[in-house]
Amino acid sequence: MRTEAVTGEAAGATSQDVAPLLRIDGLGKRFGTLQALADVSLALMPGEVHCLLGENGAGKSTLCNLVFGVHSPDAGQMVLDGAPYTPRSPADALNHGIAMVHQHFSLVPDLTVVDNMLLGQSRGVLDRKACAAKLETMRERYGLALDPYARIQDLSVGERQRVEIVKCLVREPRLLVLDEPTAVLLPAEIEALLAVCERVAAQGCGVVLVTHKLAEIRLVARRATVLRGGRVVARSDAPAQEIDMLVRAMIQRDLQAPASPMAPERSVKQVVHETLPPREMALLADGLTVRDADGVLRLDNFTLMVAPGEIVAVAGVEGNGQSELGAVLSGMLKPTEGRFHIFGEEMTGKSPKTLTAAGCGVVPEDRHALACVTGMNVAENMMLDRLGRYKKYGLLDREALNRAARELMQRFDVRAAGPEVAFGGLSGGNQQKAVLARELTLDPLRFLLAAQPTRGLDVGAVEAIYGHIRTVAARGVGVLLISSELEELLAVADRIVVLYRGRLMGTCRADAAERPRIGAWMAGQETSSAVPEEALA
Structure with missing residues (x-):
């Protein structure tokens, strides 16, 4: 790996005798007093997956938005296939063969897959049959199967992500930019998506993958570039062999073992909650049930105890009742049935202000709408x-x-x-922190509900956040952690429970050996019965 003051020459240096698909030279972008990017140079090659890494606020999204025409650079230039490239808008970028999958879905929920595909791509009479045929071609070429006439609102989160990707691929782009696309996917779906990235690259398309997940870099990255403070600080032509150095370049230090979220020791003694009476539980949830306005069951008889000092993680693909559970426990939603207690005091239906006064810290999954x-x-x-x-x-x-x-x-x-x-x-990462x-730092803090606490955070920030959570747990705070990041949950939690379509599928120790069973539960598959409570002792 090379850590350097980057020049245009360094950006174009590759081991292949192939011209770059997109060459970026000295790109700069300022927003008011903030210098978001400064003198950024790199080369994106056809037929390879290039991972873009960096801490929160390092400039990754700004760079992607410049490439996709969302913003215009203040300095530098881009050259696409040997010709100057100055996109005036995302539509202009699409016309040049550059497509982007954003972190957040841009689909219309009450329209079908076909209609979402045709939005912005067709004028006059819509040829849904031809579009459906294209979707069949995508299935054959990449293994991305979709029901053309299914409504988006009826699809799983993973299927919606698939729609976003296919929506880009049907344009047959020359460059595909993926901004953290795996955050909401099952482990098996993540593997499938990474395989798609490789197949897309194998057909000559350049792929830019923005990710914080080290396992993804190991699997698919041909080259990697690290941004820090809006500048390129490191490059690697062999990312799989240089993960530690890439992380060091990102955060300017080594990850502290064993505090790394990838492989930590347990710093909080696991609590045998059977030895405590219910009134002393940090959380006692009894039969929590939520039906939406249409009568659809969103949370089904959720029952759980969290002991003081225990970190219990709720795993599952997003959209399987986690949001409703978090809303109930944070006082934003009254359950249809059931109740819950915090250290013996009933809190069902109480306001967020009352919960805060009772020592309940809440990190909601939607920080913009609910946390700030x-x-x-x-x-x-x-x-x-x-x-x-x-x-x-x-x-x-x-x-x-x-x-x-x-x-x-x-x-x-x-x-x-x-x-x-x-x-x-x-x-976004600094807002989350x-x-x-x-x-x-709520005083007193007795119970912590943390929903997707590391979403959008880089590996160094993830390490620090879980260090803080372990610290409060060590002081006797009960923690309920809701996240779609299974590897993180296995690393930080004492116990894992899995939600699927609102139903508690099972509970087990947070142990890597349990990954197959947890994955099966996340996919809705019944396995052997949940670990008996006495086995957790």
Whole structure:
């Protein structure tokens, strides 16, 4: 691996005697006072998977958006197939043969797969039959099977991701950009998607894969580029053999063993919850059931106990009742049936404010909608549940507020120009760290509900966040962790339960040896009965 002050010459250096598909030279982009990218140069080759790595806020999304025509660069140039490339919009990028799959779905839920495929690609009379034929071609070529006439709202999360990818592939792009596409997929679906990346590349298409998952880099990356602070700081022509060095380049240090989320030791003693009476449980959920407005069962008789100091993880593909469970336990949704207690005190139907006062920290899965006020500044958001402590003569004591916020920003590595900058101006990862900082420092903190706490975070931030969660668990805080990242759950939790279509499929120790059974439960397959409670002792 080479760590360097990058030049255009370095960017074009490859071991292949092939011209780059897209050459990027000295690209720069500024948003106000923030220099998002500076002098970025790299070459994207046809027929290879190129992984783009970097911490949150490193400039990965900005670079992808420049390539896809969302923004225009302030400096530098791009050359596509030997000709200057200056996309004015995403439509322009598509016309040049560049397609992008974004992190968040851009599908219309109440339309069919075919109709979503035709959006923006057809004028006049829609030829649905021809489009369905194209989908059959995609199935034969890449193994991406879809029902052309199924409505998006009836598809699983994995199937929706498949639609997004096929929507790009039917255009037969020359360059395919994938921005963290595996976050919502089953382990088997992740393997299938990575295989598609390889097949797409084998047909001569260039593939850019933005990812934080080291296993994905090992499997498919032909080359890798690391961004830090908006600059290219490292390249690798053999990423699978240089994972440790790539991580070091990303975060400017080694991951601390055994605290790495990939292979840690248990730092929290597993609690045998049978020895505690129910009233002393951090969480006792009894028969929680949720039906939506149409009467559809979203959460089915969910029953669980979490002991003080225990980290229990809820695994499953997104859309299988995790959101409803989180909404109930955070006071945002009243269950149709059932109840739950926090340390013996019933909290069913209580408001979020009451839950906070009772010592319940909540990290919701949708930080924008539920965890912050983007129009307020960083300090106000980080102290949102304790602003009353900083009032002086009925007004906010800004100096004290900012001083406390700076301490939390440093402790949780929230990167911003200062506590007074607008919260909406932070990168997604830094927003997430700010929310976690607020909830993990709730006083007193007795129970923590953390839904998708590491979504959008780089490997260094993931390590730090789970270190903080282990620390509060060691103090006796019960933790319910909801995530689609199975490897992380296996690394940090004491026990794993699996939800499928709202139903609790089973429970087992958080052990890598249990991965096949957990994967089967996540896919809705019945296996041997769940681990008996006495076996957890």
